[in-house]
Structures are given as C-alpha cells and as structure tokens.
Amino acid sequence: MEVNEMIKPENLVVGRTxxxxxxxxxxxxxxxxxVVHKLIAEVVEEMGIQxxxxxxxPVGCSVFMYNxxxxxxxxxxxxxxxxxxxxxxxxxxxKYVFTYQGDGDMASIGCAEIMHACNRGENIVVIFIxxxxxxxTGGQMAPTTLLGQxxxxxxxxxxxxxxxYPLQITELIAQLPGTCYVTRQSADTPAxxxxxxxxxxxxxxxxxxxxxxxxxxxxGTCASGWKLSPENANEWMRQNMFEKYPVxxxxxx
Amino acid sequence: xxxxxxTVVVDxxxxxxxxxxxxxxxxxxxxxxVGVNVKGYHYAEMKSPDSxxxxxxxxxxxxxxxxxxxxxxxx
Numbered sequence: 432m433e434v435n436e437m438i439k440p441e442n443l444v445v446g447r448t449x450x451x452x453x454x455x456x457x458x459x460x461x462x463x464x465x466v467v468h469k470l471i472a473e474v475v476e477e478m479g480i481q482x483x484x485x486x487x488x489p490v491g492c493s494v495f496m497y498n499x500x501x502x503x504x505x506x507x508x509x510x511x512x513x514x515x516x517x518x519x520x521x522x523x524x525x526k527y528v529f530t531y532q533g534d535g536d537m538a539s540i541g542c543a544e545i546m547h548a549c550n551r552g553e554n555i556v557v558i559f560i561x562x563x564x565x566x567x568t569g570g571q572m573a574p575t576t577l578l579g580q581x582x583x584x585x586x587x588x589x590x591x592x593x594x595x596y597p598l599q600i601t602e603l604i605a606q607l608p609g610t611c612y613v614t615r616q617s618a619d620t621p622a623x624x625x626x627x628x629x630x631x632x633x634x635x636x637x638x639x640x641x642x643x644x645x646x647x648x649x650x651g652t653c654a655s656g657w658k659l660s661p662e663n664a665n666e667w668m669r670q671n672m673f674e675k676y677p678v679x680x681x682x683x684x
Numbered sequence: 685x686x687x688x689x690x691t692v693v694v695d696x697x698x699x700x701x702x703x704x705x706x707x708x709x710x711x712x713x714x715x716x717x718v719g720v721n722v723k724g725y726h727y728a729e730m731k732s733p734d735s736x737x738x739x740x741x742x743x744x745x746x747x748x749x750x751x752x753x754x755x756x757x758x759x
Contacts (some may be wrong), residue, residue, distance in 0.1 A: 434733070437691050437754045443691075445743030445753040456748055460725070462701030465747025621708055621741040654702075661702040 448472045450481055454498050455559035461661025463560060463651025464493050466618045468626045471529070471558065472500060474635055484527045485519050487512040491537040492567045493560070510541020516555045518660050518670035527638045535565040538574040538600045543605070551633055552609025552643040555635040559601070559646065561676060562653040574598040579673055582656070592596035597675055603646045605681035611643035613682040615651040617673070619665040642684065689758050690738020694728050695750040701725035705742035705751060711735045714742055 438647040450472035458464050475484050484502040488494055490509040497504035507515040512530040520528040537545050537559055545557065564582055571584040575597055579588040589597075592674055605613040616627040627649055634645035650672050652664035659667055692714065699721060705728050706714045713736045716726040728751070732738065738755025 432689065432756060432759070434691050437689070437756050438693060439754070442736055442754040442756050443752060444755045445740040445751065447695075447749045447752065451749060455698055456719070460700035460747075461704050462747055466745065469749050470745070529757065621744045624744050661704050662707045665704075665707075 445635070448476045450476045450501050452499055452501050455500070456499055457495060457666070458492065459655045461652070461654045462492070463562065463618050463649065465655075466603065466624060467531075467558065467627070467631075467649055467651070468493075468499055470624070471531070474628065474632045475502060475527075478635060479538065480527050480635070483525065484529070485523065487516045487519070487528070487530040489530070489541075491517060491533040491536045491565075493531055493533060494567075501640040507580055509673075510536050510539070511544050512536070512541065513544045513553070513555070513557065516557075517548055517551070517553045520555050522552055524554070527556070527635055528554070529635070531542070531558045532560070533566070534559070534561045534563065534575040535568075535573045538598050541573075546567070549604050549644045549646065550607045550609045552611075554638055554641050555644055556631075556638060557644060557646045558631065558634075559648040560651050561601075561621075561648055562651045562656070563597075563672060564653050564656040566653045566656045570653070570658075574622060575676075577671060601646070601676075601681060603649070604646055609643050610646055610682060611640075611684045612645040613636050613679075614646070614680045615648040615650060615676060615678050616679050617668070619652070619668060623678070648676075650678065687758055688737045688755050690736040690753060690755040692728075692730055692742060693735060693752040693754070694730075694737060695752075696725070696727040696729070697721050698748055698750040699725060699727035700748055701727055702747065703728075704745045704747070708741045708745040710739065710741060711737065
C-alpha cells in the first residue's frame with residue numbers, strides 16, 4: 432500500500448489533540464511537561480469536558496501552560512494554585528478544576544496550601560510534576576532533590592546535615608482524610624505514559640463523583656537541569672528516582 | 685509478516701530532536717535527520733518505513749505532539 436493511501440483520518444492511531452493549541456511549547460527537548468500537557472489535553476478531549484474544565488497554572492517552567500491548553504486557565508501566585516483552585520471549584524461546583532504544579536512550586540513554597548486544600552477535601556484534581564530540581568531558575572536544589580544529587584546549589588551533593596532529607600510529599604498527602612485518590616506515576620516509557628494517562632483520567636472522573644481531592648504525581652526528568660540527554664535522563668530517573676519515589680497507587684477510595 | 689503496516693508523519697518544523705521517539709520505537713524505524721529544521725534541530729524521520737507496524741509508541745512519548753501515526757491492516 433502506498434503511504435499516501437494510509438494517511439487518512441480513519442487510520443490515525445496517535446495524533447495531535449485539538450485541545451492543545453498550535454503555539455509551540457517553550458520547553459527544552461524531551462521535557463516531561465510536554466508529555467503531561469498532552470495527556471491532560473487528551474483526557475479532556477476524550478471526556479468531552481473542554482467547555483467545563485478550568486486549570487490553574489503554577490510558577491515554574493510550566494507557567495505558560497495557558498498558552499498551550501485550549502481550556503480556561505488562571506494563573507496563581509507562586510505555590511498558591513490549590514488555594515485559587517479551591518475558590519474556583521467552590522464557586523463553580525459543576526466544573527472540572529485542576530491544578531498543575533512542579534516540585535519547587537508545590538513541595539517548597541506551596542506546601543501549606545496543598546496540605547490544607549487536600550485536608551479540606553476540595554473537589555479538584557492536582558497534577559504534581561516531580562523532577563527533583565528547580566528547572567526554570569537554573570537547576571537549584573528542591574525539597575525533593577535526592578541525597579547526594581548534584582545541583583547548582585549543592586555542588587558536592589545533597590547532605591542531610593546541611594540540606595535536610597528529600598520530601599516525599601505524596602506520602603504525606605496520602606495520609607490526609609480529604610483525598611480520595613493519591614497515585615505516583617512516571618513518564619519515561621510508552622507503557623508508563625499510558626498508565627499515567629489512565630491515572631489522570633481517573634482523577635478527572637473522581638471530580639464527577641465529588642468524593643475528595645484527586646492527586647497524581649508524575650515523576651519526570653529535567654534533562655537540562657540534570658545536564659543529561661533526554662534518553663540518559665530517563666535512564667538516570669529509572670536508576671535513582673524510583674528508589675525514593677516508587678511508582679504506584681498510594682490511596683484509591 | 686507483520687499483521688499491520690503503519691507510517692509516521694512528522695511535523696518536522698515543530699520537532700526538537702529530543703530522540704525519545706527513536707529510543708521508544710521497538711523496530712528501530714525512526715532516526716534523527718542529518719539536516720536541520722527551521723529551529724536548527726535534527727528532526728525525527730523514518731529510516732526504514734517498511735518496518736513500521738503503526739504501534740504508536742513514538743507518538744505517545746513525543747513531548748511536543750509532532751508525530752501522527754497511521755495504521756492499516758496488511759493485505
């Protein structure tokens with residue numbers, strides 16, 4: 432069969448979703464943010480909720496997320512996305528509200544906001560990207576940085592005496608009674624990405640049930656911050672990150 | 685003989701040449717081009733189009749959603 436005969440809409444298995452805007456993403460090559468943006472857009476399209484979805488952007492690399500997603504988006508102050516999402520979801524109880532945050536935004540400056548939003552059991556979806564580093568500002572140490580990991584501010588590796596221990600915020604959140612679904616996924620292989628998409632879809636479905644906060648952590652890479660190629664960054668993540676941040680469901684009610 | 689045949693269409697000017705699709709392909713169909721696109725990246729292209737079974741792994745891992753994968757049943 433000729434190639435031109437194959438290229439028809441009915442034969443399309445993987446393509447670009449219309450919920451993503453045409454604007455090219457500013458992320459570095461191989462960035463996990465691009466994958467997760469795409470997954471959220473695909474879930475919104477599959478569920479047919481483009482008109483009733485409201486997202487809240489963080490501060491960090493993904494600050495320009497509103498340029499890429501064709502849904503209503505609001506921009507929150509650094510770390511305060513769960514607080515903004517609380518207001519949006521309480522004023523619009525029939526909408527699907529999600530926040531999208533990185534580890535510097537959520538685990539560091541926004542630690543209080545996410546804890547209390549989850550403890551109150553707000554009817555929102557929280558997407559948390561954990562790449563163990565502050566990506567946008569130049570690869571500094573984040574609360575989630577692994578022990579011994581070399582970053583711009585820990586040139587000899589993270590030491591517990593000086594910098595404390597890596598914060599497993601997802602384990603903390605799983606203990607809170609307000610959450611209904613807490614999971615940790617990754618985005619390194621096609622199989623893992625499909626599982627992550629299923630988790631994000633389940634989280635959005637939980638909004639419809641209104642039983643509490645759904646929380647999806649995605650362990651990701653920062654190829655530029657880690658100073659590795661995208662494929663080596665994935666390999667580094669598999670070897671080092673999964674030991675501290677094991678993939679799987681922590682809570683599912 | 686493969687049961688399915690597929691093809692990958694690359695939006696080459698959006699491709700950033702991260703190489704993740706090349707790694708993800710189980711049949712080594714894709715590779716990065718020798719030339720560069722308008723942004724100066726070596727974009728992904730099909731090295732051996734006849735081997736493609738349209739599994740979609742490359743499109744799933746692509747962070748910039750530049751790959752469209754088509755699949756038909758082999759006759």
